[in-house]
Amino acid sequence: MHHVQVKRRMGESDVAEVAELLATVALADGHRPLGEHKWLDLVHGGRTGFAGFVAREGRAGPLLGYAQLSRGHRTWGVEVVVVPEARGPDHCVTPDLLSAAVAEVGRQGGGHVHLWVAKPDDWWDDTAASCGLHRGRELLQMRRPLPFAHEDLGVTVRAFVPGEDEATWLEVNNRAFASHPEQGDWDLDTLLEREAEPWFDPDGFLLHERDGRLAAFCWTKVHEGEHRLGEIYVIGVDPDFQGLGLGRALVLAGLDHLAAAGIGTGMLYVDGDNAAAVSLYRSLGFEVDHLDRAYTGDVASTR
Ligand SMILES: CC(C)(COP(=O)(O)OP(=O)(O)OC[C@H]1O[C@@H](n2cnc3c(N)ncnc32)[C@H](O)[C@@H]1OP(=O)(O)O)[C@@H](O)C(=O)NCCC(=O)NCCS
Numbered sequence: 012m013h014h015v016q017v018k019r020r021m022g023e024s025d026v027a028e029v030a031e032l033l034a035t036v037a038l039a040d041g042h043r044p045l046g047e048h049k050w051l052d053l054v055h056g057g058r059t060g061f062a063g064f065v066a067r068e069g070r071a072g073p074l075l076g077y078a079q080l081s082r083g084h085r086t087w088g089v090e091v092v093v094v095p096e097a098r099g100p101d102h103c104v105t106p107d108l109l110s111a112a113v114a115e116v117g118r119q120g121g122g123h124v125h126l127w128v129a130k131p132d133d134w135w136d137d138t139a140a141s142c143g144l145h146r147g148r149e150l151l152q153m154r155r156p157l158p159f160a161h162e163d164l165g166v167t168v169r170a171f172v173p174g175e176d177e178a179t180w181l182e183v184n185n186r187a188f189a190s191h192p193e194q195g196d197w198d199l200d201t202l203l204e205r206e207a208e209p210w211f212d213p214d215g216f217l218l219h220e221r222d223g224r225l226a227a228f229c230w231t232k233v234h235e236g237e238h239r240l241g242e243i244y245v246i247g248v249d250p251d252f253q254g255l256g257l258g259r260a261l262v263l264a265g266l267d268h269l270a271a272a273g274i275g276t277g278m279l280y281v282d283g284d285n286a287a288a289v290s291l292y293r294s295l296g297f298e299v300d301h302l303d304r305a306y307t308g309d310v311a312s313t314r
Contacts, residue, residue: 078108121312139306147307149283153297158270166260171216187247226252229265241269243279
């Protein structure tokens with residue numbers, strides 16, 4: 012029999028226990044659970060609206076699962092991480108953690124909820140539906156081998172200069188991603204938080220200028236580990252310069268940078284319904300490795 016406990020603040024030992032669970036699950040699944048935003052929220056002690064939920068064997072046994080609720084700009088984000096042995100339609104750890112998180116949203120005034128599930132199995136549809144959540148956005152993770160031999164593109168790029176390029180980059184990013192739910196309204200704090208991350212490397216953040224303006228950029232991120240992955244982290248072309256071949260050229264510049272760093276696999280995430288980007292990546296030989304899905308729904312206040 013398992014037991015679910017809610018924690019509105021996580022102490023050092025709680026974070027260490029969750030980190031151990033995440034490492035176990037990462038090893039079993041071949042990818043890291045808990046998105047970047049949520050991990051930062053957890054290790055920085057939790058912003059307003061944060062709640063962690065731990066499920067353990069009995070009252071003091073080992074962790075079987077962890078769910079985290081984080082409040083975003085407009086929505087609540089939930090993620091559920093469960094050890095492989097306690098997953099699936101015959102186990103109730105996942106639905107119990109999820110319903111505890113959804114009930115907490117109700118207690119905190121309700122709102123729109125996004126539950127991200129990496130590589131969802133079929134049983135997730137029913138589990139999510141039992142808590143009032145239904146299929147929403149799908150994020151594809153695409154990969155291709157590196158290096159990528161290609162013709163010279165004749166497009167010059169330079170590295171981002173911290174302390175100088177922030178305002179210009181934010182303007183072009185927000186114009187390129189105007190209709191994107193998470194990437195289109197970045198402010199200086201969001202950018203500086205990323206620049207402070209240990210993986211941040213301005214040499215892998217490439218800018219292309221044309222007519223004295225920032226026209227396009229490709230920001231790469233290296234995932235260290237046994238199997239190093241080179242991510243096209245954010246790629247954008249100013250709307251005034253789209254359709255001119257810059258998207259293609261900048262992705263290739265990013266891949267060249269990653270290959271030169273000795274990385275053998277290029278990777279990126281793209282919204283399944285971003286036809287322009289998916290078609291660009293397919294034409295560059297990227298193939299879908301797996302998909303992550305959001306389940307969404309509106310939760311009523313129970314205050
Ligand atoms: C996606 C994006 C980077 C493409 O850049 P771009 O400079 O406009 O694209 P390119 O001119 O290099 O076109 C390259 C390929 O992209 C695809 N493509 C570009 N625009 C497209 C569109 N509107 N519809 C369908 N495919 C399109 C085509 O496959 C094209 O190849 P083709 O020229 O042989 O037809 C750009 O549209 C953009 O910044 N979009 C907003 C931000 C974004 O969605 N970024 C990707 C997030 S993962």
